[in-house]
Amino acid sequence: MKFTSLIAVCAFLMGAVDGRGATQGESPNRLIQETSPYLRLHAFNPVDWYPWGDEAFERARREDKPIFLSVGYSTCYWCHVMERLVFSDPAIAELMNRGFVNIKVDREERPDLDEIYMTATQLLTGRGGWPNSVFLTPDLKPFFAGTYFPPDDQQGRPGFPTILNTLARAWTERRDQIEAQAQRLSTTVEGALSADSVLAADAIPVAGALMMVAGLKKSFDQEWGGFGGAPKFPSPANLLLLWLRAEGGDPSARAMVLDTLAAMGRGAIYDQLDGGFHRYTLDRAWRIPHFEKMLYDNALLAEILVRVSSATGDVELQRLAKGTLEFLLEVMRLPNGAFKSAIDAETEAVEGAFYIWDHSSLSRALDGEEFRFLASILGYDSPPNFEDHAYTLYLTDSIRGHAARLGMSRAELLGRG
Numbered sequence: 001m002k003f004t005s006l007i008a009v010c011a012f013l014m015g016a017v018d019g020r021g022a023t024q025g026e027s028p029n030r031l032i033q034e035t036s037p038y039l040r041l042h043a044f045n046p047v048d049w050y051p052w053g054d055e056a057f058e059r060a061r062r063e064d065k066p067i068f069l070s071v072g073y074s075t076c077y078w079c080h081v082m083e084r085l086v087f088s089d090p091a092i093a094e095l096m097n098r099g100f101v102n103i104k105v106d107r108e109e110r111p112d113l114d115e116i117y118m119t120a121t122q123l124l125t126g127r128g129g130w131p132n133s134v135f136l137t138p139d140l141k142p143f144f145a146g147t148y149f150p151p152d153d154q155q156g157r158p159g160f161p162t163i164l165n166t167l168a169r170a171w172t173e174r175r176d177q178i179e180a181q182a183q184r185l186s187t188t189v190e191g192a193l194s195a196d197s198v199l200a201a202d203a204i205p206v207a208g209a210l211m212m213v214a215g216l217k218k219s220f221d222q223e224w225g226g227f228g229g230a231p232k233f234p235s236p237a238n239l240l241l242l243w244l245r246a247e248g249g250d251p252s253a254r255a256m257v258l259d260t261l262a263a264m265g266r267g268a269i270y271d272q273l274d275g276g277f278h279r280y281t282l283d284r285a286w287r288i289p290h291f292e293k294m295l296y297d298n299a300l301l302a303e304i305l306v307r308v309s310s311a312t313g314d315v316e317l318q319r320l321a322k323g324t325l326e327f328l329l330e331v332m333r334l335p336n337g338a339f340k341s342a343i344d345a346e347t348e349a350v351e352g353a354f355y356i357w358d359h360s361s362l363s364r365a366l367d368g369e370e371f372r373f374l375a376s377i378l379g380y381d382s383p384p385n386f387e388d389h390a391y392t393l394y395l396t397d398s399i400r401g402h403a404a405r406l407g408m409s410r411a412e413l414l415g416r417g
Contacts, residue, residue, distance in 0.1 A: 232281050
């Protein structure tokens with residue numbers, strides 16, 4: 001796709017958080033009437049938010065304004081940051097309200113819309129993520145997109161006010177370019193989604209599956225398991241595909257699955273205290289998580305762990321399967337028997353606060369002997385690996401390896417921990 005100069009200049013836009021606070025509006029907007037916790041989170045923003053629907057579309061057509069569409073979900077860390085630092089800022093809200101019709105969507109309520117507009121963002125920027133920030137023509141065709149935008153210009157990257165002013169001006173001065181871009185992008189999105197639908201409707205041909213396996217083998221991380229570099233995702237569907245190949249007699253596929261599950265189980269992507277897997281890690285070694293815990297990730301990982309541990313008798317994978325299933329049943333299950341979709345990445349506006357430790361907090365939780373005994377096992381005898389002199393907890397070796405080093409049986413070590 002050939003981008004217009006406007007898109008070429010702006011498509012890279014992403015930014016980091018600054019420390020500025022935000023002021024909430026005094027009276028609620030339309031989102032107060034919604035049932036989604038994520039939409040209601042924005043109900044006191046000074047932004048004139050609309051939910052997805054005809055009222056917003058008709059206003060955009062009537063006033064001939066572009067639409068700003070923001071898609072997120074309730075446990076998304078950067079969605080919370082953008083709500084606090086951007087959408088709660090009265091000056092930014094004034095720019096949004098003056099130049100755009102603003103729509104909020106919860107991707108867990110509308111996965112259909114999320115798929116369409118995330119595809120557009122990926123086509124425009126080469127990457128995706130949430131919050132998904134998309135600008136549309138009044139007939140809902142995307143022409144510009146990004147993910148998180150900061151409240152101020154930072155290190156050569158425009159902040160959200162600069163984006164708003166630039167696009168509002170372009171809507172007036174370069175309308176033909178925007179509409180041409182929107183039409184091209186919409187056609188490409190439709191083609192991409194149609195191809196996905198055809199693929200989903202039929203069984204994947206064997207040749208296609210073998211091509212996918214070959215691609216996974218090329219991208220496999222021989223040192224740490226998993227595929228590609230950072231950020232690194234568990235990718236349970238990839239592991240399941242490889243395990244199916246392993247069951248058919250592919251030894252390298254088998255080794256990749258076993259190595260990846262073992263490495264993740266030693267890493268901080270697996271919660272060494274409460275069980276369950278985090279969303280992904282920012283490093284290759286599985287030690288710096290993005291701290292969300294998703295129901296679907298853990299359900300799929302529990303399945304692959306049960307299948308592989310049952311077939312191999314691997315006691316460590318059995319431990320991980322049991323820990324993941326106990327986490328799902330004890331933490332993710334609601335009193336009525338339903339399950340939570342996710343657990344938030346932040347506590348009191350701090351990402352991962354529930355999961356990170358410094359020496360003082362560890363000393364309060366453990367007596368002196370326990371503190372010393374666990375230090376080399378859980379990695380806090382080394383320099384801090386997280387910001388603010390904090391640690392994520394991970395196994396520095398396998399349970400079996402630590403037991404051998406300490407002259408204990410595996411069962412004795414687990415009982416001691």
